[in-house]
Amino acid sequence: MITIYGMRASGNCYKLQLLLDQLGRDYRWIDVDSAHGATRTPEFLGKNPNGKVPLLELEDGRRLAESDAILCYLAEGTRFWPSGAEPGDAWLRAQTLQWLFFEQYSHEPCIAVARFIRGWLPPEHPRQADVPALIERGKGVLAVMEQHLLEREWFVGERYGLADIALYAYTHCAGDGGFDLSPYPNIEAWLARIRAQPGHTPMQA
Amino acid sequence: MITIYGMRASGNCYKLQLLLDQLGRDYRWIDVDSAHGATRTPEFLGKNPNGKVPLLELEDGRRLAESDAILCYLAEGTRFWPSGAEPGDAWLRAQTLQWLFFEQYSHEPCIAVARFIRGWLPPEHPRQADVPALIERGKGVLAVMEQHLLEREWFVGERYGLADIALYAYTHCAGDGGFDLSPYPNIEAWLARIRAQPGHTPMQA
Incomplete structure (x- = not known):
């Protein structure tokens, strides 16, 4: 199952909730309070050196940052992303x-x-x-x-x-x-x- | 031929020059001095309501704004954009x-x-x-x-x-x-x- 590191009240993080819920896709959500420094800890910077949420983590450990890049990736092959070659x-x-x-x-x-x-x-x-x-x-x-x-x-x-x-x-x-x-x-x-x-x-x- | 509206000394515009020159693709470049108000004229706002360069204009008049969106569009089908379904x-x-x-x-x-x-x-x-x-x-x-x-x-x-x-x-x-x-x-x-x-x-x- 994929994991989202995010802060629920952040619009950048909420975007991913909106898409995933509408796709009916299972995901794990780990709260990271970016408003109070939780994205600047050595542990989190080890996951995203740019120190921001949301962050997507795949089952195999690969990670992707930037909310709108994550949206595009998660939407590939769905009705939300026109993926034809035409x-x-x-x-x-x-x-x-x-x-x-x-x-x-x-x-x-x-x-x-x-x-x-x-x-x-x-x-x-x-x-x-x-x-x-x-x-x-x-x-x-x-x-x-x-x-x-x-x-x-x-x-x-x-x-x-x-x-x-x-x-x-x-x-x-x-x-x-x-x-x-x-x-x-x-x-x-x-x-x-x-x-x-x-x-x-x-x-x- | 495609047209780029841009300011040569703007990095956001230069990106498109870099890609197009490396693709060896012909294009028309129309200088728009965004540092001195040329993107805020009624004429330019009619082309891009957000009032920014670069702006791509296709042969048929369709327009696309945002430098990195234009990069992705122009790179489709080239060695610069991995376009496979895998x-x-x-x-x-x-x-x-x-x-x-x-x-x-x-x-x-x-x-x-x-x-x-x-x-x-x-x-x-x-x-x-x-x-x-x-x-x-x-x-x-x-x-x-x-x-x-x-x-x-x-x-x-x-x-x-x-x-x-x-x-x-x-x-x-x-x-x-x-x-x-x-x-x-x-x-x-x-x-x-x-x-x-x-x-x-x-x-x-």
Whole structure:
């Protein structure tokens, strides 16, 4: 059985829970509290030298880091990853990767980080002062998503897929970071469509 | 013929030049000066609503953003992307994606950003004060790479591939951001191996 090292309340870790639960796949989950230093111990750094969760460990001990790389690996051969050699599938894969990199480079560093600062750091921490600028940047990110969803149900192609899972993880809890989603009706409708998917499980706070 | 919208001195754009030149593939390059607002014009935002280069445009007008997603798409069916259905190839793809996400999430936001601040912002700009902290974070990133290269010639598998191209782009010019690479002999040897590859072309400053 595969093992996930992760923190349940981290969106990057929750992504894997969402995919695995919807695939109905068995997995072992080992809690690692990255908010309190558990990813910086010598033992954990021996597993992932970059000191981050989630981390996937296969039955034979091989390990894979980076949430969106793990999503792609676990989705191979499933309905969530178009794996054909034809040009249409190659383009769907390319668009999926585009949104996964958008998620990690543009979305997570403001929307997830605002949530972390507000939810995990003390009120007097100097990083609290960063939140207004993160919210301004995050509004631009949400505007890109809102525009993309104007005439689409899902981020890529005609069905729920990896890009939706990856972007759902920190968008659905953006309110924790101080974001108001009511100006983004297409995003709110898309979040509701995801919650209505068979096998959907909520994030455990 | 495909078109790349890009800024020659941007590592994210240079990655595509590196891959395409080594593939010997023809392409049209349209300069877009992202350091001076050219990615925020209404015309460019119509092409990429996230306002970033590089951007790939196919012959039929379809567009793809995010440098590492473009790398994967252009490498499909070439020696740079293991595309077989066997588990060995799936694992090579997974590891490649792991390093591409490491590059965008951990490496670029400190090593490329330090270079941008020092090279493109005026000496009195308040962001100059961020450079020392970026260099400290970047040293941790370089240490992860140095350790990984201790017993390996390339980042993934036994040959030069996409992970090497993506990481080369901003590592080879890390000195521009104030990094000293001499404490990282494995990285320096790896950079030299990449420069010795057939078809390698330098970044145009």
